[in-house]
Amino acid sequence: MRISELMHKDVETIEADECLRTAAERMRTHYIGALPVTENGQLVGMLTDRDIAVRSTALGKDPNHTSVRETMTATVITCSADDSLDAGERLMEEKSVRRLVVVDEDRHAVGILSMDDVATVPGKLIRPGELLEHLSIYS
Numbered sequence: 001m002r003i004s005e006l007m008h009k010d011v012e013t014i015e016a017d018e019c020l021r022t023a024a025e026r027m028r029t030h031y032i033g034a035l036p037v038t039e040n041g042q043l044v045g046m047l048t049d050r051d052i053a054v055r056s057t058a059l060g061k062d063p064n065h066t067s068v069r070e071t072m073t074a075t076v077i078t079c080s081a082d083d084s085l086d087a088g089e090r091l092m093e094e095k096s097v098r099r100l101v102v103v104d105e106d107r108h109a110v111g112i113l114s115m116d117d118v119a120t121v122p123g124k125l126i127r128p129g130e131l132l133e134h135l136s137i138y139s
Helices: 018-029 049-055 085-095 115-119 129-136
Strands: 034-039 042-048 099-103 109-114
Touching: 018 034, 018 049, 034 049, 042 049, 042 099, 042 115, 085 099, 109 115
Parallel strands: none
Antiparallel strands: 034 042, 099 109
């Protein structure tokens, strides 16, 4: 199975210079927990609801005046839509991430593959919960 068969194709992104309040509102509106961060259309980071809570709110930063750039994770783990699902699963485990941004050859976000997506494939994990167990150590 290829990542393209399972990934979410409707990718919501946010510009790095937007404020955290805008990001949080977008997450709430679309019922998502992460946004790929772009600058002039290019992928430059990833922002999760946990980033907002731990790196900003817990430190007392004002979400109306704190930019996404100040809070995002700059290192984004990416994959290609043509990669195998096995390769995506291994990458999540090796990099201890719950989501991969699927990019095209120009590094534009074209999809998201989440741990939840992988878990929906019957019989995919050798031991059910193995990937979740591994990732929870790093959360």
